[in-house]
Amino acid sequence: MYIDGIFVGSAHVDDKPPYNRPMGPVVARGGASGVVIRHGKLVAEWGDTSRPDMTFSIAKSYLAILTGLAVDKGLIGSIDERVGERVKDGGFDDAHNSAITWRHLLEQTSEWHGELFERPDSVDWHRQVGPSVSSGTSNAKGSERALTAPGTHFEYNDVRVNRLGLSLLRLFERPLPEVLKEHIMDPIGCSTTWAWNGYETSWVDVGGQRMQSVPGGGHWGGGIVINSRDHARLGELIKNEGYWEGQQLLSQERVRAMLIPSRLNPTYGLLWWLNTEKRLYSQAPETSVFALGGGSNIIWIDRPRDLVVVIRWLDKPCTDELLGKFTSAIIA
Structure with a gap:
């Protein structure tokens, strides 16, 4: 059952030159591992659960948590607020991008158009990841298509998620790994071995200081490198709706909002996947x-x-079979 998937792609296999090279660090992967936490206690584990490993698009869910934290702290009034109302770096100035809200970025319906860190958003056009509201497409990833209005088309797009990461950096005015460590990872008792790496091209000026923006995955290298036990602690925080040992680290309202099915893709919330109607x-x-x-x-x-x-x-x-075995072994 625990057959090793062997996957290790540092840049997306369907990217065409010059967009198929890593721009951030890539970590050699370890073996299969995992943990099971029930009623807050470790009940099973396998492999080396203390070894930090690349985690790819799980970083997107961490960005959702940081967005919730920004709302809790008043840095964003509402996720339905237009991003350009607070982020003044030129990325949301034109007529198309100016209509984009934080919700659009979080639901992957923003249709943000432009180039970021030497990657155009079009590199991920027609990208198919997970179930979609459409019946699929025969178009090749990265092939030309017409843009639609923000909020009208779901597309899994790493450039646009990275635009969210940069926008959050502008709001916090601190590197996002520092914000995550202070407000989430340290309070829930994570190790000091995790890291969130950016690209060689993602250094920007923030308030006169040079800071590195971090991506929502390892598509072109970089991203979160973390061990299984630290991931499990983060999972426990979300399961407990932001509460941890007497502290509400993230408001219950923000956690619940992340896990509401989006209008265009009911298996997707705010950068979290949902098993709506068991479609996943x-x-x-x-x-x-x-x-x-x-x-x-x-x-x-x-x-x-x-x-x-x-x-x-x-x-x-x-x-699916493994999840089914765990499910059948647990009495609800």
Whole structure:
């Protein structure tokens, strides 16, 4: 059952030159590992759960948490506020981009158009990841298409997610890894071995200081490198709706908002995946929510069962069956 997926792609396999080279550090991957947390206690683990590893698009779910923190701190009035009202770096000035809200970026419906850190948003046009509201497309990834109005088209697009990361950096005026460490990772007792790396091209000026913006994945290298146990702690925080040992680190309202199905893709919330109508995984409970990354890196949370499971480097075709085995072994 624990067949190793072997996946290790530092740049997306479908990217065409010159966009197929890594711009950030790439870490050699470890073996399959994982943990099972039930009722807040470690009940099972396999592999080296203390080894930091690349985690790819799970970083997107961390960006959602930081966005929630920005709302809690008043740096954003509402996720339905236009990004350009507070972020004044030229990225949201034109007629098309000026209509983009934080919700659009979080739901991957922004249609933000431009180039960021030497990558145009068009590199991910027609990208197919996970179930979609459409029946699919025969168009090649990166092929030309017409832009639509912000909020009218779901597309999994790393350039646009990276634009969210840069926008948050502008608001916090501090490197996002520092913000995450202070407000989330240290309070929940994570190790000091995790890192969130940017690109060689993602250094920007923020208030006269040179800071590195960090991406929402490892598409072109960089991203979050972290161990399975630290992922599990983050999963516990979300399962407990932002509460940790007497502290409300992230408001309950923000956590719940992340896990509401979006209008255009009911299996997607705010950079978190949802098992709506069991469309993602038929053998997992419909109440399951997931942070998902390439190589079948998974944080699986099922609040009614008081369950958090972290899985690293699973062979992708085995995922649904494995989740089903865990589900059948647990009495709700």
